Amino acid sequence: MKRVDGYAPIRHYALIGDGRTAALVARDGSIDWLPLPRLDSETVFARLLDAERGGAFELAPEIDFRVEREYVEDTNVLQTTFVTARGTVRVTDAITLDHGGLLPWFELVRGIEGVSGEVPMRWRIAPRFGAGESAEELSIDRIGAAVRATSRGSSLVVYPFDAGDPHHTDDEIGGLFETDKGSKASLVLRATHDEPIPFARREWAERRLDDTVGDWKRWLAGAGVEGDWDAVVRRSALALRLLTYVPTGAILAAPTTSLPERIGGDRNYDYRYCWVRDTAFTLDALINLDLLVQVHASFAWLLDAVATTEPDLHVFYDLDGERVSAREELALDGYRGSRPVRRGNAAAGQLQLGCYGDLLETAELYVREGNALDDATADRLADILDHLTTIWKKKDAGIWELPDAEHYTVSKLSVWTAFDRALRLVEEGQLPRDRAEAWRECAKDVREFVEGECWSESRGCFVMFPGSAKLDASVLRVSRMHFLDLAGERFSSLVDAIRDELGAGEGLLYRYSGQQQVEGAFVACSFWLVEALARAGRLQEARKTMTQAVGQANDVGLFAEEIDPKTGAFLGNFPQGLSHLALINAAAAIRAAEEA
Known part of the structure; x- marks a missing residue:
């Protein structure tokens, strides 16, 4: 070496x-x-x-x-x-x-x-x-x-x-x-x-x-892993286990700080915190693996963490479930001169509406697995949902934590998901029925906004935000939201448009339009594409893309946040939990499609 x-x-x-x-x-x-x-x-x-x-x-x-x-x-x-x-x-x-x-x-x-x-x-x-x-x-x-x-x-x-x-x-x-x-x-x-x-x-x-x-x-041995991708799924499960702080159940985004998205650049961030989004996504992956002890521990941690700031949701919390505000630059040279080296993350003060959908989707999955919510949790989630009815029309930073607030399509889709999952929990007797009508009305309003303002007929896809021509790979996550008919023409067109514009070859995708010269391809996006293809019934394409994406791992099966499509070099913090949990969920989607 x-x-x-x-x-x-x-x-x-x-x-x-x-x-x-x-x-x-x-x-x-x-x-x-x-x-x-x-x-x-x-x-x-x-x-x-x-x-x-x-x-x-x-x-x-x-x-x-x-x-x-x-x-x-x-x-x-x-x-x-x-x-x-x-x-x-x-x-x-x-x-x-x-x-x-x-x-x-x-x-x-x-x-x-x-x-x-x-x-x-x-x-x-x-x-x-x-x-x-x-x-x-x-x-x-x-x-x-x-x-x-x-x-x-x-x-x-x-x-x-x-x-x-x-x-x-x-x-x-x-x-x-x-x-x-x-x-x-x-x-x-x-x-x-x-x-x-x-x-x-x-x-x-x-x-x-x-x-x-x-x-x-x-x-x-307790993980339910089977199928053609069992080896890489098992490695990803083990990687996620190392990102879990056992004393509390908190799940880190990554164990490192300030590994650069571009060598010599300043897009270097501290990922040693627990994002609501990443925690929710990870719990979904762990549910797919039947690792229910860890699911319960980490879900309980998440609920305790959001209780410290409810009805607001912070973007992330520390290992103890406390809010994070302090930031500093450290006196280190940075990986290959990539400065600054940071402790803390500027996203702490952002509004990210997607967190609400992630939290409610996790709660609904938890209940769907045969578990139940306690009264305190039900009241807490109901208060959070009531708060969401008052803020969903605001612009936010989006899943990519961008400095320019917009009505990001994926954020509004996540808002709709929050209300949709809440209504399902009401039907299961897990959330109070007397507040359901307000949530139902908001779900209807959000759907009308997304369908009326965020879809572009000329692009054949949801755009990044109303009035934009940019495409956003995170919109592929609509495949799991039950918002679109996955067998319909609109969803198929969306998948093709994103793959055509953001594809970087060998199963890799950039996050959104215009990033090709700024950063590497974002690993999780590859597996979101696989999941979307599998859920649409396009199994041959899903398996091919999965094979290509899995082949991008290093010699011991680990992924960073990003990959340089030209050199294969890893970029960003390592190993990245989002990359590995997306792999697990993609493999589960392929297996489910094959068994359907």
Whole structure:
């Protein structure tokens, strides 16, 4: 793998985690991203965003090598095989679990196995607590066979077992060792904050590494996955699990911040928050997989979060379900010079009407699966719907969080969906009937607006907003809203128009007209197209597009937010939950169409 100015291609990363935090591991064995103690915390390794000052945990042969890697089947445990002229080494990486749950401390285990020959290995840890966010007060000292790095109450301890005698300087730790056939070594990294440090016992740590494989397999065994796309669906489910903060059930959009939509540009955003939209979409995907325990936990989190701002819905909330307002730019160089690096997101103050439809659609799906709403939730949703009757005529920022407010078609479609699902919930006895008439009238008014103002006969499609000639790929989501006759001419025309104008080849699509020179193709749009084709009964086209889109994943089956159609380079935050949940729903749509 070749780095550019110290940066690995985004496509060359894999994600490991435990449901509390997550790390990005490059193909060359370097861990370049690790926030501690949780997914939205300051980082201890951030070379991803600053090659010189970000910090990393390197582990690789000292001599030239080529790499083969994969996840252990049906797990989030990564195996990287280094092949050299002198022999082969396999490294197994995991943030370990405790019988499927969280350990009281953070533990990363890197198991090193000699496969053949004799291979000289080198490891180096450059901890950078709070890189770019807070003044570092780093201290490194030896504690027996281990080495400890501390800063402002945070401790990071590395235990090398048969991985060489560790040495350290004022700002890094390292070691050298050699593998031979059958040899085993390990590097165990533990972290705590303002609490005692539990020292690692080799046999326990290595047993936990093995047990973590079984823990992931048992979790995934509960997923209802079948069909031609089962392997990529399973990988996507595992990826979404790593974006879920287990202590609360919150689901992040992505575990990173400020990876650019254009190299060297400033379209760099913080995705370490929980969007109402993405959470709702993810719950739909998890329902398709029968992962109902996680569905309940995350739906309960979502309802608690929106309760803090009701009847308004904020665009996103933090891991604790609290509103987010603070924003700052961090003192980091940015991925390949793409600045600024951000904490916080300017979309926090936007009006996005689509959130209301997403929330109500999720509630209706939850009930459709045989569950019921409690009285407090029913009252809360009814109050939110009453509020929506007073604001739906406003312009908003749309699904793409644009600075220019408009009557975005997809937002109005989502408003209609909110009222439509509310009326279904009324019929199921889940929402109060005495407020239904007002919601029914609004649904009628919204439909008249969308059909009368947003459809263009000349384009054969809904336009992005009334009076615009632009097309918007997110309109493809109308396929799941029950707004149009999916067997009708209008829907077929819509699908063709969007694919023709926004298609980037090989199953890729841009978000909306005019973005071809600004950013990459948006991965989720490809799977929205697949879902639309499948729901329209155009199965051959759906399967072809699905095959093309799935083929755009990296070597371990992960997707970023965007892909450069010309080079295949990944762009935007990684891995992107929206990409993976859209894949799951597309596969489910194909399966449903085949079984119909």
